[in-house]
Amino acid sequence: WKERGAAVATRQDVDQNGRPVSKIVKKGVNDFHFGRTLGEGSYSTVLAATDRQVHREYAVKVLDKRHIIKEKKVKYVNIEKDALNRLTEHPGIVRLYYTFQDERSLYFVLDLANGGELLGHLKKMGTFDEECTRFYGAQILDSIAYMHSKGIIHRDLKPENVLLDEQMHTKITDFGTAKILDIRSAGGPGTEGPASGDPMDGAEQERAVSFVGTAEYVSPELLTDKNACKASDLWAFGCILYQLLAGRPPFKAGNEYQTFQKIVALDYHFPDGFPPVARDLIERLLVLDPSKRLPIEHIKSHPFFEGIQWGMGLWKQKAPRLR
Numbered sequence: 001w002k003e004r005g006a007a008v009a010t011r012q013d014v015d016q017n018g019r020p021v022s023k024i025v026k027k028g029v030n031d032f033h034f035g036r037t038l039g040e041g042s043y044s045t046v047l048a049a050t051d052r053q054v055h056r057e058y059a060v061k062v063l064d065k066r067h068i069i070k071e072k073k074v075k076y077v078n079i080e081k082d083a084l085n086r087l088t089e090h091p092g093i094v095r096l097y098y099t100f101q102d103e104r105s106l107y108f109v110l111d112l113a114n115g116g117e118l119l120g121h122l123k124k125m126g127t128f129d130e131e132c133t134r135f136y137g138a139q140i141l142d143s144i145a146y147m148h149s150k151g152i153i154h155r156d157l158k159p160e161n162v163l164l165d166e167q168m169h170t171k172i173t174d175f176g177t178a179k180i181l182d183i184r185s186a187g188g189p190g191t192e193g194p195a196s197g198d199p200m201d202g203a204e205q206e207r208a209v210s211f212v213g214t215a216e217y218v219s220p221e222l223l224t225d226k227n228a229c230k231a232s233d234l235w236a237f238g239c240i241l242y243q244l245l246a247g248r249p250p251f252k253a254g255n256e257y258q259t260f261q262k263i264v265a266l267d268y269h270f271p272d273g274f275p276p277v278a279r280d281l282i283e284r285l286l287v288l289d290p291s292k293r294l295p296i297e298h299i300k301s302h303p304f305f306e307g308i309q310w311g312m313g314l315w316k317q318k319a320p321r322l323r
């Protein structure tokens, strides 16, 4: 694996004349004390780890080289690393600090989210109230907006991949199934979306061509024409909002195939008492035609998010007590 773009650690040192110098030091596995297992994948294990020099906790994702090659996942590993290297300046996304490798494994040194998964807290509570749904929904949306501005589609957004840090703020993780769009549609000056602001205009630039995702949150376009686009993340976002308030995802059946049938038929219902303003927003996200889903800027100004302070204020404020 080429170590490209990975940040390396620097250590403040002094030269022979006592002048401060920054020395590039490459961290290695011996620089960490490994602790509990946080998660396991088909070719990776994520462990809590403490950097022995600076006594700081991280999550270290250990990827087995032989497994990656055997399961033909080299492309996915490089996409994950490249995606994470593009997403280093947002509080709502697990940050990759640096990578290193040894003979057997690759190591991704990442933010540790000590608060566990949003899904775990939802299961404990049953459902979230509107205030909590508004706050967590806003943080997730703000992170999606940042990802999309950097030309990254997550493609597997779900409550299991929304982690919580010590302040109970969200951190989105697991970019192993992300899609990196070409620079023209990444966002930023000169690559703004067309006048309509519709995330799907110029769709030929924004389409990705491979199948990924978790059944309950997969968008209809991924099932019908195998194409993911930025609006596919907004479909998953609509499913997450519904699940926070209802305590279950909108599309769930006895098996994956039946779940897929419900999705492409838009076969879902709101439980009695579901908050009407939230229902209005979700109905504008769970739309079969991706080009007709509410674009992010319109979601932010929807009445459901009234009172949300978008931008850094959202990340500085105290998280509401879960109830």
Ligand SMILES: NC(=O)c1nn(CC2CCNCC2)c2c1CCc1cnc(N=C3C=CCC=C3)nc1-2
Pocket: 038, 039, 040, 041, 046, 059, 061, 094, 110, 111, 112, 113, 114, 115, 116, 117, 160, 161, 163, 173, 174, 175
């Ligand atoms: N696949 C990953 O990159 C990844 N997987 N995990 C653990 C998973 C457990 C199942 N649900 C999805 C996440 C992590 C990361 C990134 C980096 C990362 C940082 N902090 C945590 N923290 C956790 C704390 C308690 C329970 C689970 C995870 N976990 C991870």
